[in-house]
Amino acid sequence: MAGDASKALSNDVLWGGGRSPFSISYGKMMMWFFLVSDALTFSGLLVAYGFVRHSTTEAWPIGEEVFRALPGLTGSYPLIYVALMTAILIFSSVTMVLAVEAGHRMDKKGVIKWLFLTVIGGAFFVGSQAWEWSHFIHGGGGYITTNQGVKYWVHNDTHDTHDPSNAAGFHLVPALEGHYLIGEEGAHHLDHEASMKLWNDRANYVDGANMVHNEYGPPQYANFFFFITGFHGFHVFSGVIINLIVLIMVIKGVFHRRGHYEMVEKAGLYWHFVDLVWVFVFTFFYLL
Amino acid sequence: MERDDIIEYSLDAHHSEEEGAKIRRNIWMVTLFLAVVTTIEVTLGAYWKDWFDASAWNMIKWTYVVLTLVKATYIVMSFMHLGDERKNIRMIILAPYAFFILYLLYIGLVESNYVHQMWEHFL
Numbered sequence: 001m002a003g004d005a006s007k008a009l010s011n012d013v014l015w016g017g018g019r020s021p022f023s024i025s026y027g028k029m030m031m032w033f034f035l036v037s038d039a040l041t042f043s044g045l046l047v048a049y050g051f052v053r054h055s056t057t058e059a060w061p062i063g064e065e066v067f068r069a070l071p072g073l074t075g076s077y078p079l080i081y082v083a084l085m086t087a088i089l090i091f092s093s094v095t096m097v098l099a100v101e102a103g104h105r106m107d108k109k110g111v112i113k114w115l116f117l118t119v120i121g122g123a124f125f126v127g128s129q130a131w132e133w134s135h136f137i138h139g140g141g142g143y144i145t146t147n148q149g150v151k152y153w154v155h156n157d158t159h160d161t162h163d164p165s166n167a168a169g170f171h172l173v174p175a176l177e178g179h180y181l182i183g184e185e186g187a188h189h190l191d192h193e194a195s196m197k198l199w200n201d202r203a204n205y206v207d208g209a210n211m212v213h214n215e216y217g218p219p220q221y222a223n224f225f226f227f228i229t230g231f232h233g234f235h236v237f238s239g240v241i242i243n244l245i246v247l248i249m250v251i252k253g254v255f256h257r258r259g260h261y262e263m264v265e266k267a268g269l270y271w272h273f274v275d276l277v278w279v280f281v282f283t284f285f286y287l288l
Numbered sequence: 289m290e291r292d293d294i295i296e297y298s299l300d301a302h303h304s305e306e307e308g309a310k311i312r313r314n315i316w317m318v319t320l321f322l323a324v325v326t327t328i329e330v331t332l333g334a335y336w337k338d339w340f341d342a343s344a345w346n347m348i349k350w351t352y353v354v355l356t357l358v359k360a361t362y363i364v365m366s367f368m369h370l371g372d373e374r375k376n377i378r379m380i381i382l383a384p385y386a387f388f389i390l391y392l393l394y395i396g397l398v399e400s401n402y403v404h405q406m407w408e409h410f411l
Contacts, residue, residue, distance in 0.1 A: 022377040055403035
């Protein structure tokens with residue numbers, strides 16, 4: 001190996017010779033390297049989630065039972081909202097790849113159209129995630145535990161986080177042993193008097209989710225939800241900003257003058273990666 | 289100084305109208321495929337309990353993993369155009385990642401199994 005650093009290389013094999021050894025530009029290659037490292041970060045998070053879930057002896061919440069609400073509707077729609085978010089992100093990925101394709105034809109109008117739709121799709125996704133977080137944090141009624149450690153779900157017609165016993169239709173439903181389930185249809189519902197008695201003797205009341213405890217399952221469940229979807233949401237947010245900047249540059253004609261739209265391709269790589277990560281988060285956090 | 293992001297290294301930075309039409313058709317086919325796979329996943333997640341008994345869960349789990357990897361392959365190879373790049377850059381990106389991730393999965397599973405057993409026995 002000694003002496004290699006001082007060995008003279010022909011300019012042909014170097015990028016200084018104007019030729020990439022991989023037929024790929026410096027910027028695109030560095031974007032790929034960044035994406036590989038970012039992919040390892042997300043893999044680390046998902047493997048850590050798997051580790052905790054696999055090692056715990058407690059019951060773990062199931063995605064289709066936790067995420068089953070739609071904005072403005074009552075009733076159970078398991079995973080429909082998350083599926084809509086996935087669809088939004090996949091379609092904004094499609095508009096991005098169409099923007100890249102238009103860039104290859106030097107079609108400035110096409111690039112603007114598709115990139116604009118990509119930005120809109122990304123913004124929709126971030127907004128959807130905000131609603132999902134809000135719903136997750138506020139919860140569906142929560143549960144109480146008695147001094148003997150028995151768990152009861154709180155049911156209400158209207159969700160009142162301050163004093164559930166005041167809200168109309170307040171009653172308790174005994175929770176199944178070792179299960180994290182929002183009260184099933186047909187479960188044994190206590191009458192109002194018995195519910196009030198248990199409510200007044202409660203040891204604690206858990207409603208919604210925060211970093212310390214949550215009504216869905218072990219504390220780590222909510223912590224991983226916040227961290228994984230939050231980290232991904234931050235990537236989407238950054239992607240929207242990057243796409244917006246590139247869009248403005250396209251409108252100003254920067255890339256047209258440059259002679260190629262490779263910047264759209266590089267931003268596109270990042271944007272597809274965000275979609276790619278969501279595919280895995282969707283499977284390993286929501287489906288499994 | 290000459291800016292090196294302006295030099296065009298990439299061989300596929302431009303294509304003609306006819307090639308573009310072909311590429312667009314391919315993009316929409318991949319989109320349709322991804323949408324169908326996601327629909328299958330969600331439907332399976334929502335209704336599998338009505339269709340199969342509890343013992344099928346293991347098989348459904350593996351179905352999810354396989355479908356996810358199929359989706360990921362299409363996104364990386366088609367949308368991110370890695371399939372169109374040269375083989376050397378493809379391997380430089382995929383091989384180290386696959387190596388690290390297989391190790392991470394292996395150590396995660398082994399260690400979490402161990403921790404699970406310890407908690408079961410000593411708590």
